[in-house]
Amino acid sequence: MTPNIPEPILNLLQEIGEVGGEGTYLVGGFVRDLLLKRPSLDIDIVVEEDAIRVAEAMGNRWNGTVHVHPQFGTATVTPANPNLPKIDFVTARRETYESSAALPTVAYGTITDDLCRRDFSINALAMQLDTNAFGTIVDKTGGLEDLEKRTIRVLHKRSYVDDPTRIFRACRYAGRYGFRIADSDTVLIRKALPILAKLSGERIRNEIDRILLEENAPRIVGQLAEFGAYDSIFTGWQISPSFASDFQAAQHAIVWASEHLTDEEFQPELVRWMSLFSTRTAIYQIEALSFRLVLTHQLRRLVSRTQASQHSVSLEKVTHAVFEKLGLPLSQNASIEYHNGKWCIVDADTPASEGTTYVCGEGNLYRIETPLTAYRQLSLALAALQETVKPSEIYRLLKPYPIEALVLASGSKSIATWKREKIRDYLLVLRKVQPFITGEDLIQLGKKPSRTFETQLWELFAAQLDGKISKKEEAYSRLRTLV
Ligand code: ATP
Numbered sequence: 001m002t003p004n005i006p007e008p009i010l011n012l013l014q015e016i017g018e019v020g021g022e023g024t025y026l027v028g029g030f031v032r033d034l035l036l037k038r039p040s041l042d043i044d045i046v047v048e049e050d051a052i053r054v055a056e057a058m059g060n061r062w063n064g065t066v067h068v069h070p071q072f073g074t075a076t077v078t079p080a081n082p083n084l085p086k087i088d089f090v091t092a093r094r095e096t097y098e099s100s101a102a103l104p105t106v107a108y109g110t111i112t113d114d115l116c117r118r119d120f121s122i123n124a125l126a127m128q129l130d131t132n133a134f135g136t137i138v139d140k141t142g143g144l145e146d147l148e149k150r151t152i153r154v155l156h157k158r159s160y161v162d163d164p165t166r167i168f169r170a171c172r173y174a175g176r177y178g179f180r181i182a183d184s185d186t187v188l189i190r191k192a193l194p195i196l197a198k199l200s201g202e203r204i205r206n207e208i209d210r211i212l213l214e215e216n217a218p219r220i221v222g223q224l225a226e227f228g229a230y231d232s233i234f235t236g237w238q239i240s241p242s243f244a245s246d247f248q249a250a251q252h253a254i255v256w257a258s259e260h261l262t263d264e265e266f267q268p269e270l271v272r273w274m275s276l277f278s279t280r281t282a283i284y285q286i287e288a289l290s291f292r293l294v295l296t297h298q299l300r301r302l303v304s305r306t307q308a309s310q311h312s313v314s315l316e317k318v319t320h321a322v323f324e325k326l327g328l329p330l331s332q333n334a335s336i337e338y339h340n341g342k343w344c345i346v347d348a349d350t351p352a353s354e355g356t357t358y359v360c361g362e363g364n365l366y367r368i369e370t371p372l373t374a375y376r377q378l379s380l381a382l383a384a385l386q387e388t389v390k391p392s393e394i395y396r397l398l399k400p401y402p403i404e405a406l407v408l409a410s411g412s413k414s415i416a417t418w419k420r421e422k423i424r425d426y427l428l429v430l431r432k433v434q435p436f437i438t439g440e441d442l443i444q445l446g447k448k449p450s451r452t453f454e455t456q457l458w459e460l461f462a463a464q465l466d467g468k469i470s471k472k473e474e475a476y477s478r479l480r481t482l483v
Contacts (some may be wrong), residue, residue, distance in 0.1 A: 019061070023130070043086065047125065063284055074088065074090045091108055093373050121153050123173075150177065161195055164199055165203055218243055234289050249408075274374070312363045374405035396462075398431075435457070436461075437460050
């Protein structure tokens with residue numbers, strides 16, 4: 001097997017084996033991918049007894065930096081040579097789950113314990129690194145046979161119940177390698193599905209983030225839908241039936257953005273997330289889901305009535321600040337109430353009958369604007385667009401939307417080509433136009449900021465965008481007529 005390892009990595013592994021001696025192993029994804037003859041960069045080393053000692057010795061040897069986490073018995077070494085990958089060292093451990101969907105209790109153990117705490121047999125393979133047995137595969141759970149049979153299989157019956165994130169992981173590996181999930185696992189997954197609801201939003205979001213990075217994301221997303229996973233997480237959550245083609249379009253749009261919008265802060269993962277929701281998903285459902293996946297956990301942790309009163313600030317103020325910090329500002333008129341032990345965030349602007357006050361998870365009422373909904377809102381706004389629209393109107397229409405929603409719309413096949421061209425023109429040109437006259441200029445002319453002042457500035461800028469004025473002097477003479 002060692003001939004498949006690129007030489008610089010092979011040298012690193014041999015050096016680790018020399019220093020660590022017996023009880024030093026390469027584990028996890030690297031071994032699996034090596035046996036599948038696929039490249040892998042994640043090097044995880046397990047050392048029985050003391051991984052930190054070995055990591056520090058390797059750090060010295062490679063003039064690298066070592067980050068140690070003594071409380072977890074782990075360390076990461078980054079060699080000084082930038083062409084070499086960072087390497088994680090972990091002391092062999094045993095894990096026990098006291099309740100399902102919670103994090104496990106960890107204790108030090110042997111390599112067998114360490115392999116048996118893992119998710120699937122294909123991930124529970126290790127390769128000995130000590131000089132006497134370098135390259136020997138340790139297989140305690142039938143991983144080699146499952147690799148041969150191209151099968152995903154957990155190590156024990158309670159595995160999915162202990163940690164339901166493994167449901168996502170099983171589908172992710174099956175989709176990535178074209179493997180099948182063992183029949184026995186399919187039965188176990190179906191039994192464990194209701195426990196998905198217990199997972200924190202953060203853990204679910206991380207798993208979906210990782211799925212959306214896979215080339216075969218549509219297949220993985222589809223398999224999870226067949227299991228009914230989304231509905232178990234959030235009642236009524238349905239993935240867009242056109243996700244496969246929407247995802248392709250999103251990927252192309254992301255490539256386009258990476259080539260054309262190079263100096264922007266741009267989050268490609270947000271574009272992929274937006275492509276999960278079809279035009280049939282109501283905006284309130286997307287908001288509700290955002291709340292479940294992003295906020296419930298933080299809100300509970302960050303905002304408590306007692307804490308707020310201890311610091312003599314109102315709960316409203318704290319909650320508004322928290323949402324702001326999360327990049328999801330609440331509207332001015334949102335009030336935060338607490339009824340019968342439940343959080344209620346209610347927007348007074350919109351009547352409940354329009355479906356804008358929602359019940360989520362444990363019965364929380366809320367109304368929030370989340371970036372995830374921006375694409376759907378943009379699609380609705382674009383529907384009314386006429387081909388004769390002026391550049392200034394396009395500017396005004398598109399300006400409030402996050403760049404990720406615009407990028408996705410610019411690549412979406414469900415939006416007319418001419419509209420997509422206008423969006424790209426806005427992204428590349430219109431949005432970067434600098435006004436001839438700014439607020440500063442008006443203040444220097446002795447004007448006080450006011451509504452009229454803002455309207456005049458906008459009229460001048462609109463005339464500039466529409467090509468009615470092309471010089472600063474023209475803008476000034478037009479200003480005089482406006483005044
Ligand atoms: P990828 O190629 O997707 O990075 P990986 O196998 O390296 O895959 P990681 O999520 O980085 O996956 O995890 C490293 C190893 O840790 C896995 O190979 C697996 O053995 C173990 N592991 C990760 N998550 C879990 C889990 N939820 N339950 C049990 N073992 C896990």
